Amino acid sequence: MNIREIAKRANVSISTVSRTINRHQTVDPKLAKRVWKVIEEIGYYPNTQARALVSGKSRILGLIVSEITNPFFPEVVQSFENTAVANGYEILVTSTVHEPKRMELAVRRMIERRVDGVAVLTFGFEETLTADLRYRKIPLVFVDVGPLVPGVANIRINYMNGIRQAVQHIAALRHERIAFVTGPLTLQSAITRRECFERSMQEIGLHVAPEYIVEANHTLEGGMRAFARIAKLRERPTAVFCSNDMTAIGVMREAYEYGISVPREISVVGFDNIRLCEFTTPPLTTVEMSQVGLARLAFRALVEELEDKEEAGAPREYTLTTNLVLRRSTALAQAARAASKKRARGKEPVTTA
Numbered sequence: 001m002n003i004r005e006i007a008k009r010a011n012v013s014i015s016t017v018s019r020t021i022n023r024h025q026t027v028d029p030k031l032a033k034r035v036w037k038v039i040e041e042i043g044y045y046p047n048t049q050a051r052a053l054v055s056g057k058s059r060i061l062g063l064i065v066s067e068i069t070n071p072f073f074p075e076v077v078q079s080f081e082n083t084a085v086a087n088g089y090e091i092l093v094t095s096t097v098h099e100p101k102r103m104e105l106a107v108r109r110m111i112e113r114r115v116d117g118v119a120v121l122t123f124g125f126e127e128t129l130t131a132d133l134r135y136r137k138i139p140l141v142f143v144d145v146g147p148l149v150p151g152v153a154n155i156r157i158n159y160m161n162g163i164r165q166a167v168q169h170i171a172a173l174r175h176e177r178i179a180f181v182t183g184p185l186t187l188q189s190a191i192t193r194r195e196c197f198e199r200s201m202q203e204i205g206l207h208v209a210p211e212y213i214v215e216a217n218h219t220l221e222g223g224m225r226a227f228a229r230i231a232k233l234r235e236r237p238t239a240v241f242c243s244n245d246m247t248a249i250g251v252m253r254e255a256y257e258y259g260i261s262v263p264r265e266i267s268v269v270g271f272d273n274i275r276l277c278e279f280t281t282p283p284l285t286t287v288e289m290s291q292v293g294l295a296r297l298a299f300r301a302l303v304e305e306l307e308d309k310e311e312a313g314a315p316r317e318y319t320l321t322t323n324l325v326l327r328r329s330t331a332l333a334q335a336a337r338a339a340s341k342k343r344a345r346g347k348e349p350v351t352t353a
Contacts, residue, residue, distance in 0.1 A: 006044060010034045023059075023088045060090045061302060062110040062118035064103075068095040070218070070246065071274040072291060076121060079295035087303070089116075096122055107133060117141070117306050119298040123189040139305035141298050145188050153301040153316040155294065157189070160196045162287035162322030163241075166269050167200035169285075169324060170239045174333040175267060179212040179237040181226045181247050190218075193243045193271065212237055216247050223250020231258050238266060238333045245270035245277055245286055252280060252329065263331035273325050283327035293320055 003017045010017065012031050019027050020035040063080055065073045077093055084091050092113055094106040110118055110133065117139035133140055141153045170178055180197045183190030194213065201208050214229055216222035223242065227250070230237060242248035248270030252262050262268050262282060270277060273288035297318050304316065
């Protein structure tokens with residue numbers, strides 16, 4: 001079955017069928033409806049690779065993420081796909097697991113499938129991508145780390161806004177000894193989050209002790225190992241701020257093993273606001289970096305690069321702002337709570353027999 005037969009059955013021209021399948025806006029809606037009805041009846045599937053060769057457009061977008069098993073990314077992928085499908089695109093998804101060889105294979109797949117553009121949501125700089133994909137003039141979107149050149153858009157994450165809110169929230173609860181568990185410091189995003197934490201602490205006059213900065217790897221197990229180190233400190237912190245939610249959940253799990261109550265004895269804050277945060281015990285206070293917002297912004301940036309592909313304009317930048325989400329894993333510091341109780345007892349009226 002081919003488009004000639006579809007045109008005959010729908011009583012339209014072959015060019016109308018072709019333009020309908022390629023979703024051109026110039027097709028009369030009534031004619032398009034007839035064409036799609038015939039396509040559905042006969043179960044016709046267009047040869048997308050052949051169509052890409054003729055038109056120069058595959059209507060396929062590449063999406064590269066770090067780790068599909070990290071709960072942050074499935075919602076990003078789903079939201080990106082929903083937006084893409086609604087706009088007549090398919091997506092090709094791959095994860096790198098931070099391995100250069102996997103990255104190389106991912107790039108090769110994208111090129112072989114003639115993708116129209118690629119969103120690179122890995123939160124790390126990937127030199128191979130800029131070399132191979134930019135050479136072929138394939139539009140790219142990066143998070144934070146792309147080069148400032150035409151054909152490459154960057155989504156800048158405003159980490160500072162949410163991290164400052166979190167630090168001020170912890171400080172308002174009378175915590176002074178605050179630890180920070182970073183992500184792997186080979187990632188620029190992890191370095192930036194740590195720097196924002198240190199700057200936020202300095203802004204309110206709180207000292208960051210070197211032993212209170214602990215490097216982990218953005219996993220549950222990494223969070224558990226980090227807390228095991230923190231628990232052995234001579235002067236244990238009363239609050240722990242983590243570079244992502246998986247780390248924070250690992251911290252809470254290990255605190256439970258040590259018999260340390262969250263938040264009564266130690267407050268915990270995460271970063272990302274994955275759905276799992278609502279279902280931990282207690283529910284996790286965290287800084288939200290909206291997965292849906294990131295996906296939609298990445299799609300928008302990619303489409304705008306595609307529309308202006310032939311124009312060598314200034315590099316585009318977009319901003320996604322983070323914000324604190326309060327739940328129940330943070331509470332008044334123990335010392336402040338004890339002092340408050342003592343003051344309350346001192347104000348109790350003295351009764352005489």
